[in-house]
Amino acid sequence: MGELVASLSHELRQPVAAIVMNGSATLRWLSREPPDLEEARDAATRIVREGQRADEVIRGLRALAKKSGLQMTALDVDDVVNEVLALARGELHRHGVTLRVDLATGSWPVRGDRVQLQQVLLNLILNGIDAMRAVTAHTRELTVSSTLAETGSVRVSVEDTGAGLDPELAQRIFEPFFTTKADGLGMGLSICRSIIEAHGGQLWMSPRIPRGTAFHFTVPVSVG
Ligand SMILES: Nc1ncnc2c1ncn2[C@@H]1O[C@H](COP(=O)(O)OP(=O)(O)O)[C@@H](O)[C@H]1O
Ligand SMILES: [Mg+2]
Incomplete structure (x- = not known):
């Protein structure tokens, strides 16, 4: 801090x-x-x-x-994803992005702050759209998926078919105020990460094959 x-x-x-x-x-x-x-x-x-x-x-x-001041309640993460996708649909459509959704947490409940988790997802989706702006040679595709991970967590992934990230930049994108955009503020990912960590989860990125970037986060399943 x-x-x-x-x-x-x-x-x-x-x-x-x-x-x-x-x-x-x-x-x-x-x-x-x-x-x-x-x-x-x-x-x-x-x-x-x-x-x-x-x-x-x-x-x-x-x-x-x-x-x-997180407002923790019992949540179905798949519901949260659907709420955000309803908000983001217009923006995806406007940018010619095809959306793929594969939600499969089995509705295991997590404890989380609904609004903050929505914020995280929206940030990742808007970053994905930004990353695909320059794409003309192939399809702009955003995949949002969820699963129950081995570790007793629910894992959500947001994948794009953008240009991907230079490995050197990949180290820095979670730093506050790091941005490669002319009008960017560079706070999105650092806020996302601190929200997810406050939930006891993790947020990370991985390169996507053959192109693009994937961001993943986990939120522990709530027991009892
Ligand atoms: N899906 C993505 N594909 C490629 N680069 C990304 C992606 N998401 C984030 N980045 C990189 O990380 C930087 C920081 O992102 P963020 O913290 O959300 O701030 P901002 O969106 O304001 O630039 C971006 O400027 C961009 O360089
Ligand atoms: Mg951003």
């Missing part, structure tokens, strides 16, 4: 500095004789943009802080 706070404050310092700088610039442009409204407007626009950036970072922090 300490490491995360360090990178969050690092990440906030930049937009805050830009807001202060552009705020001073706005005041300077306005106090010109006559006021330079064009320049003032540009500087104010940068303030709004940087403020939005800072807000995104804070939202990420809030999602993480929530994990201390």
Whole structure:
């Protein structure tokens, strides 16, 4: 958590500095004789943009802080997957992604926070869609599957047919603020991992053959 706070404050310092700088610039442009409204407007626009950036970072922090207040109930993970797929269907369709679903946990109950687990799944699905944006030469296919794993856990996998991940990058994708996207924040996977670990499970990725990436997570089956 300490490491995360360090990178969050690092990440906030930049937009805050830009807001202060552009705020001073706005005041300077306005106090010109006559006021330079064009320049003032540009500087104010940068303030709004940087403020939005800072807000995104804070939202990420809030999602993480929530994990201390998990609302645990008995859940059928397959139900949770179906709920998220209902939400994601439009987005999958819009990006020309074919969805395959194979849910087979046998409805073994887990203890989990429904909303947070939905968040994890949605993040993995949206990442999969992003990864397939550039794909034109073959089918864009997203597979969501679940099974009862040997370890007394339910395991969920989200697989895409995107370009896959450079093994060197694969080490870093779970770090907070690591992103390869121009408009990415890089908080998704680190939040997903901390949610899953708060459930006593694990989240990891593996390359998919012949192409693409698979993300898997486990949640222990609840006994008694
Ligand atoms: N399914 C995937 N295929 C390829 N790369 C991925 C996939 N999911 C995540 N990544 C890589 O991991 C990085 C971090 O992901 P994430 O933490 O969700 O942040 P963001 O989506 O904002 O970039 C992405 O920028 C991307 O480089
Ligand atoms: Mg993401």
